[in-house]
Amino acid sequence: xxxIDVCFSPELLHLYDLKGKAVVAVDILRATxxxxxxxxxxxANIFPVMDLEECRGYAAQGCLTAAERNGxxxxxxxxxxxxxxxxxxxxxxxxxxxxxxNGTRAIRLSEAAExxxxxxxxxxxxxADYLAALQLDVLVVCAGWxxxxxxxxxxxxxxxxxxxxxxxxxxxxxTLAALYLxxxxxxxxxxxxxxxxxxxxLEHLEIHKDIExxxxxxxxxxxxxxxxxxxxxxxxxxxx
Amino acid sequence: xxxIDVCFSPELLHLYDLKGKAVVAVDILRATxxxxxxxxxxxANIFPVMDLEECRGYAAQGCLTAAERNGxxxxxxxxxxxxxxxxxxxxxxxxxxxxxxNGTRAIRLSEAAExxxxxxxxxxxxxADYLAALQLDVLVVCAGWxxxxxxxxxxxxxxxxxxxxxxxxxxxxxTLAALYLxxxxxxxxxxxxxxxxxxxxLEHLEIHKDIExxxxxxxxxxxxxxxxxxxxxxxxxxxx
Numbered sequence: 435x436x437x438i439d440v441c442f443s444p445e446l447l448h449l450y451d452l453k454g455k456a457v458v459a460v461d462i463l464r465a466t467x468x469x470x471x472x473x474x475x476x477x478a479n480i481f482p483v484m485d486l487e488e489c490r491g492y493a494a495q496g497c498l499t500a501a502e503r504n505g506x507x508x509x510x511x512x513x514x515x516x517x518x519x520x521x522x523x524x525x526x527x528x529x530x531x532x533x534x535x536n537g538t539r540a541i542r543l544s545e546a547a548e549x550x551x552x553x554x555x556x557x558x559x560x561x562a563d564y565l566a567a568l569q570l571d572v573l574v575v576c577a578g579w580x581x582x583x584x585x586x587x588x589x590x591x592x593x594x595x596x597x598x599x600x601x602x603x604x605x606x607x608x609t610l611a612a613l614y615l616x617x618x619x620x621x622x623x624x625x626x627x628x629x630x631x632x633x634x635x636l637e638h639l640e641i642h643k644d645i646e647x648x649x650x651x652x653x654x655x656x657x658x659x660x661x662x663x664x665x666x667x668x669x670x671x672x673x674x
Numbered sequence: 675x676x677x678i679d680v681c682f683s684p685e686l687l688h689l690y691d692l693k694g695k696a697v698v699a700v701d702i703l704r705a706t707x708x709x710x711x712x713x714x715x716x717x718a719n720i721f722p723v724m725d726l727e728e729c730r731g732y733a734a735q736g737c738l739t740a741a742e743r744n745g746x747x748x749x750x751x752x753x754x755x756x757x758x759x760x761x762x763x764x765x766x767x768x769x770x771x772x773x774x775x776n777g778t779r780a781i782r783l784s785e786a787a788e789x790x791x792x793x794x795x796x797x798x799x800x801x802a803d804y805l806a807a808l809q810l811d812v813l814v815v816c817a818g819w820x821x822x823x824x825x826x827x828x829x830x831x832x833x834x835x836x837x838x839x840x841x842x843x844x845x846x847x848x849t850l851a852a853l854y855l856x857x858x859x860x861x862x863x864x865x866x867x868x869x870x871x872x873x874x875x876l877e878h879l880e881i882h883k884d885i886e887x888x889x890x891x892x893x894x895x896x897x898x899x900x901x902x903x904x905x906x907x908x909x910x911x912x913x914x
Contacts, residue, residue: 442682443686445685445686445689446683446821446823449820449822580689581689582686582689582848583682583686583847583848583851584847585847585850585851588851605869605870606870607819607822607824607825607828607872610825610869610870611851614855614858614859618858630845630850631843631845631846632846634845
């Protein structure tokens with residue numbers, strides 16, 4: 435039976451051998467939630483890049499550019515990191531280059547993996563179904579906050595573990611921890627997270643509406659996967 | 675109000691500023707549990723060292739030497755890493771040099787802190803009382819297993835947080851996670867940990883008796899603290 439493991443921070447990624455594994459990259463507040471939302475609203479390709487300058491350069495190729503640093507939209511870019519900025523048809527058919535404090539890093543540092551999937555509560559079941567079909571060993575890579583453990587990414591990992599119980603071995607310590615935390619929190623994720631000083635700092639940036647949205651389960655049948663230099667929505671290919 | 679935070683691995687320690695903080699170093703299975711037991715049985719000084727050769731060198735100064743690698747006593751040393759090896763009067767009044775896979779590393783990497791305290795379930799209340807009196811910001815440094823998160827060190831952190839609630843701010847994400855995991859597990863810590871493949875690997879080394887012992891709460895009024903190049907039992911000084 436394949437196993438599922440959880441890496442709580444990109445700073446711990448060097449301890450794992452990614453070869454032959456499926457990585458699920460997660461940054462619930464808000465990079466991966468926003469990417470999933472963008473694909474659900476018709477984005478064609480997403481280029482996750484590490485720094486602001488590289489991101490800006492993609493404009494010359496006709497991309498929309500999106501950048502966030504420390505929770506705030508960076509100046510001179512088309513889009514920020516709120517999922518609501520990607521709704522209403524403005525991104526339909528477009529390519530987007532995006533850089534964020536934590537989330538794009540989790541994706542780019544995982545390139546040695548066999549498969550990289552972008553996960554969020556918003557596409558939880560699509561990710562779970564795909565992993566169950568792949569049957570590769572899974573590593574959930576939590577983006578964390580500036581290298582540190584965070585609750586919201588861990589709770590997503592626990593939700594995914596819960597959906598994969600019985601299909602994957604779930605005996606790693608971090609896997610068990612994520613599962614138990616999710617089971618403690620799931621009756622009211624918003625209230626649970628409001629205890630966190632890290633989440634309360636984000637709320638001061640007036641993203642409370644974003645937080646509630648990013649905790650919705652299974653809103654979109656979207657499956658962003660890494661292909662060479664970009665993310666594409668595999669759900670479109672699987673349907674056709 | 676001072677705060678309590680939890681670092682889940684020595685690999686994350688570079689993200690924290692230790693200056694002015696009290697570090698609680700913990701390696702429940704078994705380095706810090708064994709150190710606490712050793713002091714409870716009359717050891718005078720403990721020298722935690724990083725490698726086997728340095729440890730061996732302490733024999734010339736009249737120290738007993740103790741070494742463990744990958745859960746097993748290293749060849750040519752007086753003692754291993756089982757707390758039961760330190761009972762029965764054999765270590766009374768002696769100095770010990772010790773090196774272990776994970777635990778000694780957590781201590782030595784924390785030397786920038788204002789105070790380093792060795793914590794275990796066995797001396798939980800002694801540690802909690804001392805921290806409450808100090809009122810420095812606290813960082814619990816979990817030794818983990820070869821850099822990875824482990825449950826038993828996290829559960830100790832949660833137990834300590836529970837005892838310090840109301841006296842310290844406990845809003846960091848890792849602090850909340852440790853607290854909730856401890857509250858889920860505490861009715862039967864042994865059964866909870868037996869789900870862990872990491873703990874089951876240790877049990878194959880026939881240390882089941884050690885594991886049950888290391889999970890006992892408040893067995894000893896012992897307070898190992900770092901002083902220059904060694905650990906001493908501050909509880910003896912506080913009593914006198």
